Amino acid sequence: MAEEKESLFSKNNLKLLTGPLSSSNPITVQVLGICSALAVTAKVESAIVMALAVTIVVGVANMAISLLRNTIPNRIRIIVQLLVVATLVIMVDQILKAFSYGVSKQLSVYVGLIITNCIVMGRMEAFGLANKPWPSLLDGLGNGLGYGMILVIIAVVRELFGAGTITLPGIGELQIIPQGLYECGYENNGFFLMPPMALIIVAIIIWIQRSRNKDLIKK
Amino acid sequence: MDLLNLFVKSIFIDNMVFAFFLGMCSFIAVSKNVSTAAGLGLAVTFVLTVTVPIDYMLDKYVLQAGALTWLSDSFANVDLSFLSFIIFIAVIASFVQLVEMIVEKYAPALYSSLGIFLPLIAVNCAILGASLFMQQRGYETLGEATVFGFGSGVGWFLAIVGIAAINEKIKYSHVPDALKGVGITFIVTGLMGVAFMSFMGIKL
Numbered sequence: 001m002a003e004e005k006e007s008l009f010s011k012n013n014l015k016l017l018t019g020p021l022s023s024s025n026p027i028t029v030q031v032l033g034i035c036s037a038l039a040v041t042a043k044v045e046s047a048i049v050m051a052l053a054v055t056i057v058v059g060v061a062n063m064a065i066s067l068l069r070n071t072i073p074n075r076i077r078i079i080v081q082l083l084v085v086a087t088l089v090i091m092v093d094q095i096l097k098a099f100s101y102g103v104s105k106q107l108s109v110y111v112g113l114i115i116t117n118c119i120v121m122g123r124m125e126a127f128g129l130a131n132k133p134w135p136s137l138l139d140g141l142g143n144g145l146g147y148g149m150i151l152v153i154i155a156v157v158r159e160l161f162g163a164g165t166i167t168l169p170g171i172g173e174l175q176i177i178p179q180g181l182y183e184c185g186y187e188n189n190g191f192f193l194m195p196p197m198a199l200i201i202v203a204i205i206i207w208i209q210r211s212r213n214k215d216l217i218k219k
Numbered sequence: 220m221d222l223l224n225l226f227v228k229s230i231f232i233d234n235m236v237f238a239f240f241l242g243m244c245s246f247i248a249v250s251k252n253v254s255t256a257a258g259l260g261l262a263v264t265f266v267l268t269v270t271v272p273i274d275y276m277l278d279k280y281v282l283q284a285g286a287l288t289w290l291s292d293s294f295a296n297v298d299l300s301f302l303s304f305i306i307f308i309a310v311i312a313s314f315v316q317l318v319e320m321i322v323e324k325y326a327p328a329l330y331s332s333l334g335i336f337l338p339l340i341a342v343n344c345a346i347l348g349a350s351l352f353m354q355q356r357g358y359e360t361l362g363e364a365t366v367f368g369f370g371s372g373v374g375w376f377l378a379i380v381g382i383a384a385i386n387e388k389i390k391y392s393h394v395p396d397a398l399k400g401v402g403i404t405f406i407v408t409g410l411m412g413v414a415f416m417s418f419m420g421i422k423l
Contacts, residue, residue, distance in 0.1 A: 031401050034243035035344040078341060079312045086305040094301060109351035112304045113241070116344040195238060196412030203398070203405035210397035 016138040020146030023213065026119045027150040028206045033119035038198035040110050040151070045167040047155035049103045051148025053096070053111065055141055057088045058120050062140030064088075065128035072129075081124050082115065089114045103169070119143055154201050162192030222366045229370030232419055235345045236378035237412035239352075242345030247404055256383035257376070259340075264372030266340050267349055270314055271368025272361055274307050274350040282306065307350045315341040345375050382408060 026032045033054070040050045064084050065072075072080050093111045096104040104111065114120065123143050128136045159166055164177035177186065191197055235241045245259065280286055282303050287294035319337045323330045330337075340346060349371045358364045385407050394403050 028401075031247055034247065035240050035348075038240040038243070078338065079309070079316070082308050082312050082341070083305065086308050090301060090304050093304070109348060109355055112307075112351045113344050113348055115304055115308050116342045116347045118342065118344075121342050194413075194416065195240065196409040196416065198240070199405045199409035199412065203402045203409070206402040206405065207395070207398045210402070211395075 013135055013138055016135055017142040017145075020139075020142040021149060023215075025146045025150065025209075026122075026143045027147055027202065028209050030119075030122065032122045033117045033147055034202070035113060035117070038154075038195065038202065040107055041155040041158055041198050042162070042193050043106070043167050044152065044155040044159050045169045046103055046106045047151045048148075048169055049096070049100070050107060050110065051144070051151045053092045054114055054117065054119065054147055055144025057085065057092060057114050058123055058144040058147075059137050059140035061085050061088055061120055062123050062128040063133045063137040065124045066131055066133045066136035069129050077129070078121075081121060085120050085124075086115050100169070119147055150202070150205065153205065154198055157201055158192045158197060161189050162197075164188050222362060225363060226366050226370040229367050230374040230377065231415060233371075234374040234378060234415050235348065235371050236375060236408070237415040239348065241348040242343045242375055243408075245339055245343055247401060251383065251386055253380060253383045253387065256379045260372075260376030260379045262337060262340055263343060263345060264369065264376050266311070266315060266318065266346055267372035267375075268365065268369045270311050270346060271349050271353050271371075272365045273310055273314070275353055275358065275361060275364035277306055277310065278303065278354050303351075303354060308347060311346050311350070312341045345371065378411070381411065385411075 020026055024030060027034065040046045061081075061084055065081060068080070068084075089112065092114070093104070096107070096111060123140055127139045131139070156166065160176055164175065164182075165173045166176050167173045177188075232238070236243065242263070278286075278300075280289065282299045284298035284300065285295050286299075287297050315337060319330075322337070349368055353364050353367055358367060382404065386404065389403060389407070398406075
């Protein structure tokens with residue numbers, strides 16, 4: 001059966017990785033995983049850390065479920081999936097607490113909420129349960145990255161207009177809006193840091209994406 | 220009075236949807252007509268009211284540092300709090316499964332109207348979120364935890380019913396094609412969030 005085997009990075013497999021970045025983006029198209037997407041985006045740093053955590057969890061969990069797919073009884077599959085994800089999230093949480101305590105404090109309950117992040121469950125239900133481990137890993141990573149991309153875009157907009165800074169992990173706060181502008185009377189728009197603004201930014205991203213890509217408009 | 224204060228606070232100020240974005244996924248998916256939204260809201264409120272106190276008891280008597288001393292003094296140094304995610308989600312998932320089976324057996328009419336939503340509740344972030352907030356904010360008594368769970372549920376109920384009602388009306392207005400559906404729901408939710416922010420600082 002050697003000739004039937006696909007190469008590790010065949011076209012189909014690569015598509016699994018890149019599709020979620022645009023045409024099947026988990027946040028703007030599949031509308032999954034909104035909860036955490038909006039809450040952690042007041043600072044770029046926490047958005048990046050969250051994106052990494054979710055990418056790792058989705059990828060590994062998708063692969064694990066795909067490995068177990070023939071042994072899980074259908075009736076209890078949701079509990080099995082939750083347990084797999086919960087175990088991974090506990091590991092991520094412990095690692096975060098050990099190596100970057102400040103960010104872990106900022107993300108507070110949202111690290112735990114990766115467990116119920118619909119992206120994780122959605123990908124396992126839709127992909128992991130029906131596919132081989134390697135494509136599942138790629139699909140998970142792709143969706144995690146697509147999620148992370150939107151997260152970082154929202155965070156950059158919010159932090160730039162809300163506080164005039166960009167905070168990167170490992171580097172710290174960078175002042176982007178020059179001091180001179182403030183002296184001319186420019187003010188930070190604190191409203192961008194408020195939770196409702198995140199929703200409106202997502203809506204605008206969806207709007208832009210759908211008007212550029214008409215196929216995504218329903219009906 | 221404290222309990223009343225906590226109740227009002229968890230409905231309006233710390234609203235699960237508008238202040239913390241919890242339970243947004245089912246929120247966006249189900250907010251198309253008022254009656255299904257109300258059904259889901261009721262189910263979520265019920266599950267929240269029961270699971271938060273259960274998780275509170277587990278946290279207090281099993282998970283916290285030194286919580287196991289009621290078994291024997293030698294457990295004083297045991298800290299199981301890193302297990303809380305997995306324990307909480309297991310409680311929620313099994314409770315939801317239990318509720319589903321009971322409702323299916325004794326109230327088939329309710330089951331057929333709620334049926335699809337019940338299993339979904341297990342993965343509703345609002346439920347796990349409430350348990351984690353309960354643990355993080357360190358509510359002192361079982362009463363507080365229960366009131367917090369119930370209040371969060373009511374707040375979620377209000378939010379989803381409100382947005383469903385608005386969505387029913389939006390059908391008749393001219394929304395740009397690309398913004399139809401999800402997009403406009405987000406904007407409306409954002410604006411409702413702004414409205415709810417005005418409750419900030421209210422105390423009874």
